[in-house]
Amino acid sequence: xxxxxxxxxxxxxxxxxxxxxxxxxxxxxxxxxxxxxxxxxxxxxxxxxxxxxxxxxxxxxxxxxxxxxxxxxxxxxxxxxxxxxxxxxxxxxxxxxxxxxxxxxxxxxxxxxxxxxxxxxxxxxxxxxxxxxxxxxxxxxxxxxxxxxxxxxxxxxxxxxxxxxxxxxxxxxxxxxxxxxxxxxxxxxxxxxxxxxxxxxxxxxxxxxxxxxxxxxxxxxxxxxxxxxxxxxxxxxxxxxxxxxxxxxxxxxxxxxxxxxxxxxxxxxxxxxxxxxxxxxxxxxxxxxxxxxxxxxxxxxxxxxxxxxxxxxxxxxxxxxxxxxxxxxxxxxxxxxxxxxxxxxxxxxxxxxxxxxxxxxxxxxxxxxxxxxxxxxxxxxxxxxxxxxxxxxxxxxxxxxxxxxxxxxxxxxxxxxxxxxxxxxxxxxxx
Numbered sequence: 001x002x003x004x005x006x007x008x009x010x011x012x013x014x015x016x017x018x019x020x021x022x023x024x025x026x027x028x029x030x031x032x033x034x035x036x037x038x039x040x041x042x043x044x045x046x047x048x049x050x051x052x053x054x055x056x057x058x059x060x061x062x063x064x065x066x067x068x069x070x071x072x073x074x075x076x077x078x079x080x081x082x083x084x085x086x087x088x089x090x091x092x093x094x095x096x097x098x099x100x101x102x103x104x105x106x107x108x109x110x111x112x113x114x115x116x117x118x119x120x121x122x123x124x125x126x127x128x129x130x131x132x133x134x135x136x137x138x139x140x141x142x143x144x145x146x147x148x149x150x151x152x153x154x155x156x157x158x159x160x161x162x163x164x165x166x167x168x169x170x171x172x173x174x175x176x177x178x179x180x181x182x183x184x185x186x187x188x189x190x191x192x193x194x195x196x197x198x199x200x201x202x203x204x205x206x207x208x209x210x211x212x213x214x215x216x217x218x219x220x221x222x223x224x225x226x227x228x229x230x231x232x233x234x235x236x237x238x239x240x241x242x243x244x245x246x247x248x249x250x251x252x253x254x255x256x257x258x259x260x261x262x263x264x265x266x267x268x269x270x271x272x273x274x275x276x277x278x279x280x281x282x283x284x285x286x287x288x289x290x291x292x293x294x295x296x297x298x299x300x301x302x303x304x305x306x307x308x309x310x311x312x313x314x315x316x317x318x319x320x321x322x323x324x325x326x327x328x329x330x331x332x333x334x335x336x337x338x339x340x341x342x343x344x345x346x347x348x349x350x351x352x353x354x355x356x357x358x359x360x361x362x363x364x365x366x367x368x369x370x371x372x373x374x375x376x377x378x379x380x381x382x383x384x385x386x387x388x389x390x391x392x393x394x395x396x397x398x399x400x401x402x403x404x405x406x407x408x409x410x411x412x413x414x415x416x417x418x419x420x421x422x423x424x425x426x427x428x429x430x431x
Contacts, residue, residue: 016134128155
């Protein structure tokens with residue numbers, strides 16, 4: 001570890017300068033020789049470094065999601081060229097180039113943070129051995145050696161002997177208890193961070209080797225921290241525990257606000273967003289607007305949770321727009337205008353009323369009469385004559401000599417046109 005730390009000795013001066021600046025501030029509050037002043041200086045160094053690494057963290061998230069998306073294609077390439085490793089590598093590089101992804105992007109925050117970690121280890125190791133390093137002079141060195149965090153010296157290790165620990169003004173029991181607790185917390189925070197990534201922020205609909213790798217790292221990283229942690233000074237454990245807690249909180253924020261599509265975290269996020277939009281009838285926040293815009297743009301390619309979100313908005317009388325906003329959309333009955341045309345577009349289809357048999361026959365007769373005026377029925381001709389032209393019946397006092405039983409008015413009535421609806425003649429029939 002000392003050899004690796006020496007490789008990053010070029011950055012020990014900037015790291016030691018930052019620690020001294022923070023120490024000068026906290027020393028005025030807690031005292032220059034206290035563990036609070038030196039411990040908070042290390043914590044502030046971590047926070048400063050992690051803030052500077054936020055752009056790389058965002059790039060890591062994008063690279064990780066891009067790699068998850070490419071896993072099915074990568075698996076196809078591996079199966080297709082399983083016997084030709086060179087061709088497999090070429091196709092993989094071609095896929096990365098076309099998609100604009102880089103496998104190393106997911107490791108950028110860890111790689112960028114490593115020089116600061118080893119530089120801090122180099123500084124603390126110099127304090128433990130009584131050597132000035134960077135901008136830490138003899139006075140600051142003596143102050144750092146007196147600083148204790150919960151009874152454990154800043155430069156003490158779990159593997160140190162009783163004599164070395166006693167020279168730092170502490171007991172072996174205090175050092176080992178404090179370092180053991182910090183190692184357990186450091187490993188547990190790393191495990192929890194990786195576990196929430198695997199259980200909440202992974203698309204469960206796609207099973208890829210990438211998921212198996214992440215699951216393996218979930219158990220490997222805590223073990224690595226436990227093994228290497230016994231060789232870390234207390235100050236380095238403070239640094240690593242702080243950065244793990246920061247990573248855990250940062251990961252929780254990303255999972256809550258920008259989850260991976262198709263994951264359980266996305267289902268919970270869309271459920272919260274649906275309730276918020278249903279209550280306020282509008283979208284709040286630029287991030288939420290971008291999420292809705294992306295869901296609308298997917299169309300039929302939406303996953304199960306996104307379709308459920310759109311259907312939930314529809315049931316609430318809302319409609320998602322292409323610009324990421326929502327508008328109120330009334331039901332089909334409410335949107336109909338007076339002429340039966342919906343407010344949104346095509347006229348509403350009307351169901352024809354059912355007609356009786358007499359109405360259908362009358363309509364057929366009228367249509368035939370329009371085509372051939374001479375084909376009118378006798379009843380229609382009689383109805384067309386004026387009332388004055390109708391023959392008047394002669395008054396009779398009874399049966400006359402010329403009348404026969406059954407003849408007369410009654411017989412003439414029988415010879416006239418039948419009452420009731422007549423069957424119309426076909427237009428093509430002869431008169």
